[in-house]
Amino acid sequence: MSKDDPQNRKAAPRSNERYGRWTLALGFRLAATLCGLLPFGLRAGLSPTETKIVATVDALVGEFPHDLERAVLINSATENLTGVREVANLFASQLSALGFASRFAELPASTGRAGHLVAMRQGTRGKRVLLIGHLDTVLPGGSYRREGDRALGSGTSDIKGGDLILLYALRALYTAGALDDTQITVVMTGDEEAVGRPIELARAELMTAAKNSDLALSFEGAIGQTATVARRGSMSWEVEVQGATGHSSGIFSAAMGAGAVYEAARILTAFYELRRMDGLTLNPALIVGGTESALTSTGGTVSGKGNITAQTARLRGDLRTVSAEQLAEAQTKMRTIVAQSLPRTSAKITFSEGYPAMPDSMGNRALLAELDTASRDLGFGPITAYDPRSRGAGDVAFVSPPLPAIDGLGIRGGGAHAPNEWADLATAPELVKRTAVLIYRLTHQRVE
Numbered sequence: 001m002s003k004d005d006p007q008n009r010k011a012a013p014r015s016n017e018r019y020g021r022w023t024l025a026l027g028f029r030l031a032a033t034l035c036g037l038l039p040f041g042l043r044a045g046l047s048p049t050e051t052k053i054v055a056t057v058d059a060l061v062g063e064f065p066h067d068l069e070r071a072v073l074i075n076s077a078t079e080n081l082t083g084v085r086e087v088a089n090l091f092a093s094q095l096s097a098l099g100f101a102s103r104f105a106e107l108p109a110s111t112g113r114a115g116h117l118v119a120m121r122q123g124t125r126g127k128r129v130l131l132i133g134h135l136d137t138v139l140p141g142g143s144y145r146r147e148g149d150r151a152l153g154s155g156t157s158d159i160k161g162g163d164l165i166l167l168y169a170l171r172a173l174y175t176a177g178a179l180d181d182t183q184i185t186v187v188m189t190g191d192e193e194a195v196g197r198p199i200e201l202a203r204a205e206l207m208t209a210a211k212n213s214d215l216a217l218s219f220e221g222a223i224g225q226t227a228t229v230a231r232r233g234s235m236s237w238e239v240e241v242q243g244a245t246g247h248s249s250g251i252f253s254a255a256m257g258a259g260a261v262y263e264a265a266r267i268l269t270a271f272y273e274l275r276r277m278d279g280l281t282l283n284p285a286l287i288v289g290g291t292e293s294a295l296t297s298t299g300g301t302v303s304g305k306g307n308i309t310a311q312t313a314r315l316r317g318d319l320r321t322v323s324a325e326q327l328a329e330a331q332t333k334m335r336t337i338v339a340q341s342l343p344r345t346s347a348k349i350t351f352s353e354g355y356p357a358m359p360d361s362m363g364n365r366a367l368l369a370e371l372d373t374a375s376r377d378l379g380f381g382p383i384t385a386y387d388p389r390s391r392g393a394g395d396v397a398f399v400s401p402p403l404p405a406i407d408g409l410g411i412r413g414g415g416a417h418a419p420n421e422w423a424d425l426a427t428a429p430e431l432v433k434r435t436a437v438l439i440y441r442l443t444h445q446r447v448e
C-alpha cells in the first residue's frame, strides 16, 4: 500500500470504482518496479508492528509440527464425512480462540459431501480478506511420521500444512494485536479434491464469502519461490459414437459406411489439432469400440470380432483451459468436429460440470507484487509467478474472477495425491511470516 492510498473503509466506501483504483495503483507500482523506477530495496524494511508479528511467529511456530501431526492423524478423505467434520472442529476451535465466529456449513446428504468450515471476523479496517484452505484429502489418511524435517502422511502438504500456515499467521497477528477491527473470512471446503454436485450448491458458501471480500489468498502448496496468479480450469467430456454393423467385408460401402471405430479415430485426429490453442490441453484417457461397448467410472467393457464392423465406440477424457473464453471456443470446436460424421456414423459429445479457470489478471499480479515485497522485506528473496500450465484446478478459481487472488501460499512439500506425500517443516516459519506480514499490510495502511 502506498501511504497516500487510504485503506480505511470508513473514509472510502467499498465500491467497484475504489477497487479499480486500488488495482490500478498496485498495477502501476508493479509496472514501475519492473521498469526499475521504484526499486523494492528502497521501500524495504518492516514496521515496528511487523517486527513484533515476526517475533510472535518465532515464539509460536515451535508447536507447528505437533499441530500438523494432530490434523494429519485424522483420516479426512473427501468421502470420509466424519473425518472431514473432525478436522473442521479442530480448526474451528483454533479460529474461535482468535475471535472468529466459526460454523460448519453442512451440505445436503444428496451431495455425498460433509460441508465446509466457515469462520469470520467482522471489522472495518483495510481490505476484506478471504483465506481459502480445505479439510479433505485425496487418499485416506490417518498416519503420520517424521524423517528429520520431513513430515510424511496424506494431507501433510495438500493441504493441512497449508491450513496451518494460514492459522499460524492469524494466531501471530492476533497475539500481536494486529487483527483488531479487520475483516477476515476463512473458508475451508470439505470437498476440494472431489467437489460435490451440483457444483453451484457445493460452492455456494465460498461464493457468498467472496461477495463479502475484496481479495482472496489460497493455501495450496508453495512451489519454490513462486505464487500462483493463474490456474487452468478443467472439465471432463465423453463422446459416444454409433455406426452401422454387419460383415466386415461391407465396410466402406454405401450401406455400411465407415464403422464406429474409424469415426472415433477421425474425431481424435481432429481433437489433436486443438493443441495449437495456447495453454490448452485435451487428453483422451479412455477408449472402447466394438460391437458393444460401455464405460464405467474408471474403466470399460467391450466385445466384438475381427470380421464384424464396429457399431459403437466411446471416448472419455479431460479438457484444461486458461480462461472461460478459451473453454467456450474449445467446446464449440469439439462439438463441430464431432458433428462432421463419416458415412453411416453419428456421434455426440457431453461435457460434465468442471472447475473454472483462474485467468491471469492485473489484480492478481498486484497481489503477487505485495507478496514479493513482503518476502523481500523479510529477507526471504523475490517471489515470481508460477507457470499456470503446470498447476491443476483449484477452489480459488471459483472466486477469481471476480476477486483478485493468489494461490500457492501453503507449505512446501511434494508427492501430493500420492502415498509418499510430504511437507518440509523447515519452511514453515518463513512461510507463516510471509503470510502474516502480507495479511497485515492488506488489512492496514502501512505506517513506517
Ligand SMILES: [Zn+2]
Residues within 6 Å of the ligand: 134, 158, 159, 192, 220
Ligand atoms: Zn489441495
